[in-house]
Amino acid sequence: MSGKKKDRTIFRVLVLPMISILALELFVLAGSLQFGGVMRELNENARDMLKQQVENRGNYLLTEMIGNWSNLDMISAQMNSIVEEKINSGEITLEDLDKNTKGSQELLTAICPELIQGMRNKQVSGIFLILNTGTFSGEDGLDALQGIYLRDLDPSSAPSPRNEDILTERAPVEVVRSGRIATDTGWQPAFSGEDGGKSPYFYKPFLAAYKDEGKLPAKEYGYWTAEPYTLSGDKRLAISYSVPLILEDGTVYGVLGVEILTDYMRSLLPCGELMEQEQGSYLLAVSKEGDHRLLPVLSSSEAMTGEALNELVFSLEEKDSGEAYDDSGNYFGAVKPLIIYSNNGPFESDRWYLLGIGAQKNLYAFSRQIQTMLFLSFILTIVIGLIGILFVSYRLSKPIKHLSHEVEQAKKSSLLPELTDTGIREIDQFAHAIVRLQKEVMDSSTRFLQIINMASVDIAGYEVKEGAEEVFVTENYFPMLGLSGVDTEMLTPEEFLEKSMHARQSLPSSVSEENGIVYKVPLDAHRVRYVRFEDMQDGKRHVGLVEDVTASTLERMRVERERDCDGLTKLFSRRGFRREADALFLNPERLKQAGLLMIDLDNLKSTNDTYGHNFGDMYIQTAAKCFSENTPDDTLCARISGDEFLILFYGYDSYVEIWEKLKDLYRAIGEVKFHFPDGTSMGLSASGGVAWFPKDSRDLSDLMKYADFAMYQVKCTKKGELKEFDEQAYQQKIFLNQSRLEFNQMLEGEGLTYHFQPIFYGRDGNVFAYEALMRVNFPTLRSPETVLKIAREEGRMQDIERLTMFRASQCYCTLLEEGKVKEEALLFLNSIANVSMTKEEGQRYHEEFSHIQGRVVVEITEADHLDMELINKKRATEGFSGMFALDDYGSGYNSEINLLELTPEFVKVDIIIVRNIDSDPNKQQIVSNIVEYAHKRDMVVIAEGLETQNEVQKCLELGVDLLQGYFLARPGEVPPEINPEAYRVIKDYWE
16 A cells, blocks of 8 residues: 655645756856866866966076076186286195285285176176185084175166275185175175185085085085075075185185075066966075975065964975965975085985965965855746746736635535636646536436446445545445445544444354455344455545445355265365365464364275275275264364375374374274174274374474374384384385485485595505595585495495496596506505496496506405306406405405405505504414415505504505505595605604
């Protein structure tokens, strides 16, 4: 039955789908923007534009730094030329070069014009020369170094002819006077420790060249300061590039460098070209090799100086990605590497970068504007869409609601409705169809009632709908169910359905039929009526029909009684017993403790054969009468076949009560005498088996099977007795039957394979032969011993012999083809002594296995006495090697007579003798005798079942030729190699 659906107005039916469609459209649009990557592409474009601008500006800056500012080769050469000329002329010595002497002053005066010209040519904000011919450790520095430091605060403007735009920061007084160059406010005549010896722009390139003894060109020692610096007495920050001054003999006598003020560098890195309103900034940064952190050198934004600049640390993303982010994640940087050092230089680990940085909120401002516009568009679309949906839904639902109201009013008046047109074609067509359909239904109902009134049998019916106000029911409905005086007009649909159900449930009995339920309705003390009830439910609509079926039911019951009754004994037939018993087993409370007795009459066949079948029928009738008269009234008695009866005792509180009833019945059976026409008489005899409910089973079919098994046991032992079902005996029979079934499957080639156990030489441990051992894999049939037992009982030993020879040889040939067994080894096949293959089978074996037949040894087992005629028949098999092995020798299966008659090539000493032979002198004597006897007749002795090291060692001492057992190797589908421990025992023995 389907679930009840909630009523919904036409307005809601229209509104909800349209709102859903609007929501779906907006969802698809939002999804396409979100997952289509529009915002991601906009952000990516913003980053790419920033990267391109940084790339262009970085290339320009790289050209200036490498091609212009750091190209000091010409100036260095001029400096070296002047110094060497002065030294060669004797005007100055190398030791006095860095001292405040007249020669030093003249040298600086001569060099000063070259420095000024170099500063002009390179358009840098400063140039400096520091002399030093002494040694120092580095940052400890030197005080009062001689040299010149000149500065041009506006290098991009046209130079002054009289050098009026140049300021002297460091130079001796004589140089200042001779050069007529103005001094800055922080001028000093020499470089102090802070400005000279302790400054990285001096000591780093100087020490690098000094320690390397000037072996490389001066530019290879060039150094860019990684941190801006100031001169003492001055606040202007600058960075510089400096190279050592090296004479031709490798003497390092000073440092030459150029200065770029940070303010000047900012003018070369305009912020405005990165982002609108100068929201971005260039950042010159440096990192050490292997470190992803970028330490800022200077920023083109004046807002990023001092502490603010030092706190701004960026980290490079993946290699070559060209991107970096600061530690806070607020800033993005487009990275351009600046390769300013050669690979072989001492400062190559300093990596310089130009970054174009900006706050991510500013960089992605355009995409956020787009997002805001889209959000506002979404809101506007939702508002307009909802207004439109509500308006359209109202316009469509209004005429439909009016039409519904007219239909409801017509229903209350019980008249055909007259519906107003709505102006909507489809709805008006539907309304007119409803009016026509209602008229047709009323006409059909009238005709149907007339037909019911004219019917030859009583028929009643009803139709109700849950939630309706009235019930349609014929007047004779409740009277046909035996209930009178019911006013159906006063009942609601729910009350009617409940009263109808109670009326049917109160009837004495009912029986299910294919097309409904037949109820037995009492009319008076002697008469009953049978009515068939059938109902149908379609949602909330219930329809029911009641029909008088008394005549057909009585006829059917008569036929069933005749069919369920045995014509000869008037007891139940098999079918009748099963029907009655099945009904009881559906109600275990009525059964309580029960016993099912199966009886088979003894002597019926002899009676039929001697006196004819008429007396046989009388014998059966006499037995049936005895069973019926000597069992309780409610006991089910049935004849299920010629001489077999079933009796069900039920409703007892214990099995003891039932057993007493059974003993009473058998006492009565023993007292019955049956007389024959010749004056002789015979006592009634019946073999019986009983199974208990619920002890043995709760299933009737199982109880019948168990009782039959118990009865069969009586028939097979002593007839005329009664026996209870024996679960253990039954399972043994099942097991035996299953084993026989699996045995037949095995003979068809299923579930049978062979494992091979190696037999080893006692002298060296090599493989001599393989014994084929049968393996069966079934649930119950698992051992070769069971196979032979069943084969002997079933007379199938011939099949086992054939199957062993062919199947074992097939398995061995497969291993031989795969190279998993030794090609020269023999094959031992177990054979049944007193069974032989037929001539045709021997010929077929020769055709299939002639290539291995010469290495096959037939192993004779399981015989008390040999049939030499069959043995000779085995010998005569075409292609047979003629080799026999006598298995289990000494176990009692094969006597000395067999040994004498067979004269085998191999004698296998049984495991019973081999087990614990190392500690049993008697067993040792037996094996010693066997070995002595066999060796004199060229027989080979095999010890089988070896499981310990001591057993192997003792057998070797007694002269056994071949060894076999788990200690050496277990059987397997693929035979294994010898156990290393066993091999060691053999090797140690012979050594």
